Amino acid sequence: MSRTIARARSETGDPLLLTPGPLTTALSVKEVMLHDWGARDSTFISINNFILKRVTEIANGGTKYVTVPIQGSGSFGVEAMLTTFVPSTGRVLILINGQYGERAKRICKIANRKYTVYRTPEDKIPDFEAVQRVLKRVPSITHIFLVHCETTSGILNPLEEIAELARTYRKRLLIDAISSFGAIPLDARVLNFDALVASPNKCLEAIPGVAFVVCRNESLKKTKGNATTLVLDLHDQWRNFAKTDQYRFTPPIHVIVSLSQALQEFAREGGAAGRLGRYQENCRLLVRGMRILGFEPFLPDCLQGPMVVTFRMPTAARFVFSTFYNNLKERGFIIYPGKLKVAKSFQIGCMGHLYPEDMRNLLVAVRETLTEMKVALASAVSEASET
Amino acid sequence: MSRTIARARSETGDPLLLTPGPLTTALSVKEVMLHDWGARDSTFISINNFILKRVTEIANGGTKYVTVPIQGSGSFGVEAMLTTFVPSTGRVLILINGQYGERAKRICKIANRKYTVYRTPEDKIPDFEAVQRVLKRVPSITHIFLVHCETTSGILNPLEEIAELARTYRKRLLIDAISSFGAIPLDARVLNFDALVASPNKCLEAIPGVAFVVCRNESLKKTKGNATTLVLDLHDQWRNFAKTDQYRFTPPIHVIVSLSQALQEFAREGGAAGRLGRYQENCRLLVRGMRILGFEPFLPDCLQGPMVVTFRMPTAARFVFSTFYNNLKERGFIIYPGKLKVAKSFQIGCMGHLYPEDMRNLLVAVRETLTEMKVALASAVSEASET
Numbered sequence: 001m002s003r004t005i006a007r008a009r010s011e012t013g014d015p016l017l018l019t020p021g022p023l024t025t026a027l028s029v030k031e032v033m034l035h036d037w038g039a040r041d042s043t044f045i046s047i048n049n050f051i052l053k054r055v056t057e058i059a060n061g062g063t064k065y066v067t068v069p070i071q072g073s074g075s076f077g078v079e080a081m082l083t084t085f086v087p088s089t090g091r092v093l094i095l096i097n098g099q100y101g102e103r104a105k106r107i108c109k110i111a112n113r114k115y116t117v118y119r120t121p122e123d124k125i126p127d128f129e130a131v132q133r134v135l136k137r138v139p140s141i142t143h144i145f146l147v148h149c150e151t152t153s154g155i156l157n158p159l160e161e162i163a164e165l166a167r168t169y170r171k172r173l174l175i176d177a178i179s180s181f182g183a184i185p186l187d188a189r190v191l192n193f194d195a196l197v198a199s200p201n202k203c204l205e206a207i208p209g210v211a212f213v214v215c216r217n218e219s220l221k222k223t224k225g226n227a228t229t230l231v232l233d234l235h236d237q238w239r240n241f242a243k244t245d246q247y248r249f250t251p252p253i254h255v256i257v258s259l260s261q262a263l264q265e266f267a268r269e270g271g272a273a274g275r276l277g278r279y280q281e282n283c284r285l286l287v288r289g290m291r292i293l294g295f296e297p298f299l300p301d302c303l304q305g306p307m308v309v310t311f312r313m314p315t316a317a318r319f320v321f322s323t324f325y326n327n328l329k330e331r332g333f334i335i336y337p338g339k340l341k342v343a344k345s346f347q348i349g350c351m352g353h354l355y356p357e358d359m360r361n362l363l364v365a366v367r368e369t370l371t372e373m374k375v376a377l378a379s380a381v382s383e384a385s386e387t
Numbered sequence: 388m389s390r391t392i393a394r395a396r397s398e399t400g401d402p403l404l405l406t407p408g409p410l411t412t413a414l415s416v417k418e419v420m421l422h423d424w425g426a427r428d429s430t431f432i433s434i435n436n437f438i439l440k441r442v443t444e445i446a447n448g449g450t451k452y453v454t455v456p457i458q459g460s461g462s463f464g465v466e467a468m469l470t471t472f473v474p475s476t477g478r479v480l481i482l483i484n485g486q487y488g489e490r491a492k493r494i495c496k497i498a499n500r501k502y503t504v505y506r507t508p509e510d511k512i513p514d515f516e517a518v519q520r521v522l523k524r525v526p527s528i529t530h531i532f533l534v535h536c537e538t539t540s541g542i543l544n545p546l547e548e549i550a551e552l553a554r555t556y557r558k559r560l561l562i563d564a565i566s567s568f569g570a571i572p573l574d575a576r577v578l579n580f581d582a583l584v585a586s587p588n589k590c591l592e593a594i595p596g597v598a599f600v601v602c603r604n605e606s607l608k609k610t611k612g613n614a615t616t617l618v619l620d621l622h623d624q625w626r627n628f629a630k631t632d633q634y635r636f637t638p639p640i641h642v643i644v645s646l647s648q649a650l651q652e653f654a655r656e657g658g659a660a661g662r663l664g665r666y667q668e669n670c671r672l673l674v675r676g677m678r679i680l681g682f683e684p685f686l687p688d689c690l691q692g693p694m695v696v697t698f699r700m701p702t703a704a705r706f707v708f709s710t711f712y713n714n715l716k717e718r719g720f721i722i723y724p725g726k727l728k729v730a731k732s733f734q735i736g737c738m739g740h741l742y743p744e745d746m747r748n749l750l751v752a753v754r755e756t757l758t759e760m761k762v763a764l765a766s767a768v769s770e771a772s773e774t
Contacts, residue, residue: 012421012422012423014422014423014424015425015428017423017424017425019425019426019427021426021637022423022424022425022426022637022640023423024423025423027421030420030421030422030423030641031421033417033420033421033594033641034399034414034417034418034420034421035399035401035417036399036401036404036409036410036411036412036417036594037401037404037409038402038404038406038409038721038723039406039408039409039595040406040723040724041402041716041721071458071459071460071463071596072458072459072463072618072636073458073618073636073637073638073639074636074637075617075618075635075636075637076458076459076618076636079616079617079618083616103617106617107616107617107618110614110615110616110617110620111615111616199637201637207420207423207639207640207641208426208637208638208639208640208641209458209596209597209639209641209642210596227497228497228498228615228616229466229470229494229497229498229615229616229619230462230466230490230493230494230497231459231460231462231463231466231494231619232616232618232619233497248462249459249460249461249462249463250408250409250460250461250462250586250588250595251460251595252460252594252595252596252639252642253409253594253595254417254420254594254595254596254641254642255596255639255641255642329428334425334428336425336427337427
């Protein structure tokens with residue numbers, strides 16, 4: 001066996017980020033930030049226009065949708081979407097199976113938006129029969145909110161089926177697609193959502209600092225005066241873009257320009273379909289390799305999204321997570337402490353500027369780390385039995 | 388005279404940004420962004436802790452103040468400050484002499500915060516006698532909000548005198564110091580404010596994407612439950628930092644790391660006092676040179692802050708602003724369209740990684756541009772009469 005220590009290889013020498021995000025990005029995506037632009041100058045405005053147009057295209061929004069950016073993180077986009085689209089007279093059904101669903105509920109509560117919660121465990125998708133019973137029992141529901149990929153567990157929620165329910169029951173659909181946008185193909189013409197939140201720093205592989213809300217024009221038009229804040233008012237932001245092509249308030253210019261570069265690399269990889277292929281391969285190698293080493297994924301394979309995998313924390317006495325984390329960090333791999341409510345866990349991401357070779361290197365590093373820690377986990381599968 | 392065209396010199400070849408912000412930054416400040424960091428990893432956390440501590444120190448906040456960051460632009464910080472610090476039972480006196488004061492009013496209106504407005508023209512500072520009459524007439528006022536440098540005109544409002552009034556009348560002081568922080572020395576122990584908003588992309592010469600609210604501990608503690616949003620709740624953000632050292636929601640990591648570099652360069656320049664000296668010299672050269680060329684500053688010298696200068700739009704028939712703007716941009720200088728209500732105007736900034744040499748080059752470029760445009764403005768001063 002090799003005596004050398006397995007180390008991550010990255011373009012910059014930095015540790016690879018195997019987290020739910022922010023992620024490792026290509027050096028080329030960061031290099032374009034080595035400039036300064038005037039926020040109200042035509043050079044930046046045309047870069048920003050390109051991005052807004054492309055984000056709408058990635059959602060297949062055609063001319064019926066428009067993308068409105070909002071400064072801040074993805075959660076700023078979610079709060080902007082919920083408070084702009086759900087009027088004070090409305091009621092939103094929040095489907096929850098993780099902390100991002102819980103966060104939407106908290107946003108609604110603080111903003112005095114009426115809501116009904118339908119909650120499933122962190123490893124279960126919504127039950128359609130049950131959701132329908134809620135929709136029948138509470139006819140005042142006007143909107144349905146769904147987290148597409150709930151990164152608390154990495155579960156992929158059944159967006160198309162929920163969109164079908166929304167259509168059947170004539171409810172407006174609001175989607176948190178932060179962790180799926182750019183890897184799971186999304187079609188606005190099929191899903192017919194009112195609004196969808198995307199982020200640059202997940203599957204689009206750019207850097208954090210802004211969120212995007214892809215909005216149906218017809219619905220957005222009717223949201224005037226709904227918002228409970230100035231800075232998160234998507235209607236006002238949109239009107240200002242329509243009039244001036246400009247942000248109302250200083251945009252995170254460098255962040256936005258980095259996304260323009262990332263979108264070019266996204267196109268070169270074949271868009272969401274191409275990216276999905278790479279993430280699926282990353283995920284397949286990771287889950288298979290970790291199983292061989294004795295780790296147990298939290299989710300059954302059929303519910304596992306290819307963006308981030310949650311593993312149950314081993315119960316072996318010598319397995320100390322902080323040691324495991326730090327040893328992997330020394331080898332150039334940054335993983336993520338788990339946030340499940342139901343079980344102790346940790347997460348390893350498959351998104352970002354990561355390739356199958358990186359996952360293979362990670363697995364060697366995990367194996368070496370376990371050996372150093374003198375931990376031998378009981379593996380349910382053997383290397384030979386795997387195909 | 389020289390036949391060569393005057394051009395800006397910048398480290399990156401980009402046009403220099405002579406605007407109210409975002410500004411030209413040092414290449415070294417941008418170069419540190421060529422990496423990726425885990426948002427919850429100790430490497431980033433320690434960089435962020437350094438920044439929060441330094442921002443508090445720059446305000447001379449000692450142990451009585453804490454800096455709470457908020458994702459987004461400066462206006463996100465202002466909305467966070469107003470909605471977190473002014474309770475629904477309070478009333479804020481908003482001193483307005485430009486669009487940033489107007490914006491604070493709009494924020495309060497949307498958030499259902501009671502407010503009283505005291506407005507002066509864009510070229511006038513508040514009248515102390517008049518402010519006192521308002522404070523006596525409306526005893527329910529609990530807070531006073533002031534924009535320190537109102538960039539609409541570039542006027543420097545009398546912060547120390549308003550702080551004195553706040554002390555006398557036992558009102559809490561809230562400050563928008565976005566355009567002054569880092570160049571005008573501020574002393575929390577003297578001003579005794581409840582909260583103050585600062586931005587990285589003005590006098591600290593870093594890039595946009597986050598705001599900072601320097602908060603008095605004793606006052607911040609009492610704000611629990613005040614906020615009208617989740618993402619802009621400074622109390623919740625602060626509690627989470629106190630518990631975990633972490634952001635509640637994904638921070639703009641690269642933006643924050645760039646500020647850590649900018650703060651080191653800020654210290655090397657001698658802090659706010661050192662930076663003020665450079666900006667004052669930039670401003671002095673600019674105002675003097677533009678006067679010689681026949682431009683008229685909007686503000687009297689005694690009210691002019693050294694960050695950005697507003698010039699009245701020349702009325703000469705051949706002076707077309709878009710031509711003037713584009714010719715200067717071709718020479719590598721980006722200036723700014725004015726936003727005054729009372730007069731047509733444009734702005735030229737003195738902040739950012741700009742040095743007296745840049746202002747001299749700009750003045751040559753302005754002179755050449757006027758010649759090309761065949762515009763001769765009547766100058767009130769001659770070059771020889773200037774000292």
